[in-house]
Amino acid sequence: MAASTGLRRLLLRSSTLRRFSSAAILNPADPADPAAPLTGKQKSRAAISLIKSEKEPERIVEICNAAALTPECHLDRIAFSLAISKLxxxxxxxxVRSFLDDLLSSRPDLQNERFRAHAIVLFGQAGMIDDAVRVFKSCGETTVKTLNALLFACVLAKKHDEVGRIFREFPKTYGIAPNLETYNTVIKSFCESGTSRSVYSILDEMGRKGIKPNMTSYSTLLAGFYQEEKFEDVGKVLEIMKKNDCPPGLSTYNVRIQSLCKLKRPAEAKALLEGMVQRGMKPNAATYHHLIHGFCKDGDLEEAKRLFAEMSRKGCVPDSSCYFTLIYYLCQAGDFETALSVCKESMEKNWVPCFSTMKALVDGLAKNSKLDEAREIVEKLKERFSKNSEMWKEVEESLA
Incomplete structure (x- = not known):
């Protein structure tokens, strides 16, 4: 109650101090009672909206404190991450240091293992590994959860040498037995740092300790070898998976298809799709999105359009990413008529591409003498997003 009331006061005060449009962001649960406390989701969403628009570090911290954020709530975790990124x-x-240290010391509800682990990760997100290590060491009881958080913090900060050092030293120093998540984080670090072959020794160690790699372990390693273009090693990993009774599933195929597309080898990725279908495996929207994106980036929009059409025929419903990617690249290629058709279908499903893509579509339609279609799109967007109608004022004037 006190936290939501405090946030309300902050929001109302902010509307006069800064251009927050707080009244639009924060509507009370009961409009007849402006003093009514916010619901948890209202509070979190209001905080996220304010953090996004704020530039002053002191105000960002003030918003977070007024919202009484907690890692128990998904929206609050987003708010924490956004605040730390901006700071x-x-x-x-x-x-960053003052904010997180204050939370660790002054909020009784946050003096637990979960928030300590979360704070360690947030320090890593800010690139402050010394502080992440400090928080780890200050824990009354160091656990595998906080160790894993520290390793992940190093990955976020791209301090891959520190991952190796901590992995070698800390389990012995603090009497912690690494678990599967520990090993998967180390595998991720090796693969992101371009030293994927070092993972073979990690797999050996896991075997000695009776820890069985899972699909995440293998998928991360496959992506690493593809990134380094070590295709022989890709084959070796697939053999290891078979040997360990972990046959490639849909997620494995998706990683391989995405990796090949990133390497601008969409034809090979498509061959993998055909192979998985022959094996009786059904692709999902992510599979097709990787391929559509891959062919679009390779300049083969005809194949991308064919794959998009194939999805529905084969009972795989396109997700928003498929629509947005195709619309963007169609606009880039000047195929505004097809882009308009795909966009209308997307909007019927309540999926609207970002402003820059929609503006490119409207501008393209106007240049191709399709003013009525361009105006229709703008009207629909203004109706749908009435709060942002001002963004389209200049575009509208150009269509007059």
């Missing part, structure tokens, strides 16, 4: 981007590392 780090502004190089306000003192503010």
């Amino acid at each position: 780090a981007a502004a190089k306000s590392f003192v503010a």
Whole structure:
């Protein structure tokens, strides 16, 4: 109650101090009672909206404190991450340290293993590994959860040498037995740092300790070898998977297809799709999105359109990513008529591409003398997003 009331006061005050449009962001649960407390989701969404629009570090921290964020709530975790990203981007590392240390010491509800682990990750997100290590060491009882958080913090900060050091030293020093998540984080680090072959020794160690790699372990390693274009090793990993009774599933195929598309080898990726279908495996929307994106980037829009059409015929419903990717690249290629058709279908499903893509579509239609279609799109967007109608004022004037 006190936290939501405090946030309400902050939001109302912010509307006069800064251009937050707080009244639009924050509507009370009962309009007849402006003093009514916010629901948890209202509070979280209001905080996220304000953090996005705020530039001053002190105000970002003030918003977070007023919202009484907690890692128990998914929206609050988003707010935490957004706040730390903005503070780090502004190089306000003192503010990051002060904010997180204050939460760790002054909020009784956050003095637990879960938030300590979360704080360690947030320090990593800010690139402040010394502080992440400090929080780990200050824990009354170090656990595998906080160790895993520290390793992941190093991965986020791209401090891959630190991952190796901590993995070698800390389990012995603090009497912690690494678990599957520990090993998967180390595998991720090796693969992201371009040293995927080092993972073979990790797999050997896991075998000695009776820890069986899972699909995440293998998928991460496959992506690493593809990134380094070590195709022989891809084959070796697939053999290891068979040997360990872990046959490639849909997620494995999706990783391989996405990796080949990133390497601008969409034809090979498509061959994998055909192979998985022959084996009786059904692709999902992510499979097709990787391929559509791959062929679009390779300049083969005809194949991308064919795959998009194939999805529905084969009972695989396109998701928003499929629509947005295809619309974007169709606009880039100047095929505004097809882009308009795909966009209308997307909007019927309540999926609207970002402003820049929609503006490119409207501008393209106008240049191709399709003013009525362009105006229709703008009207639909203004109706759908009435709060942002001002964004389309200049575009509308150009269509007059």
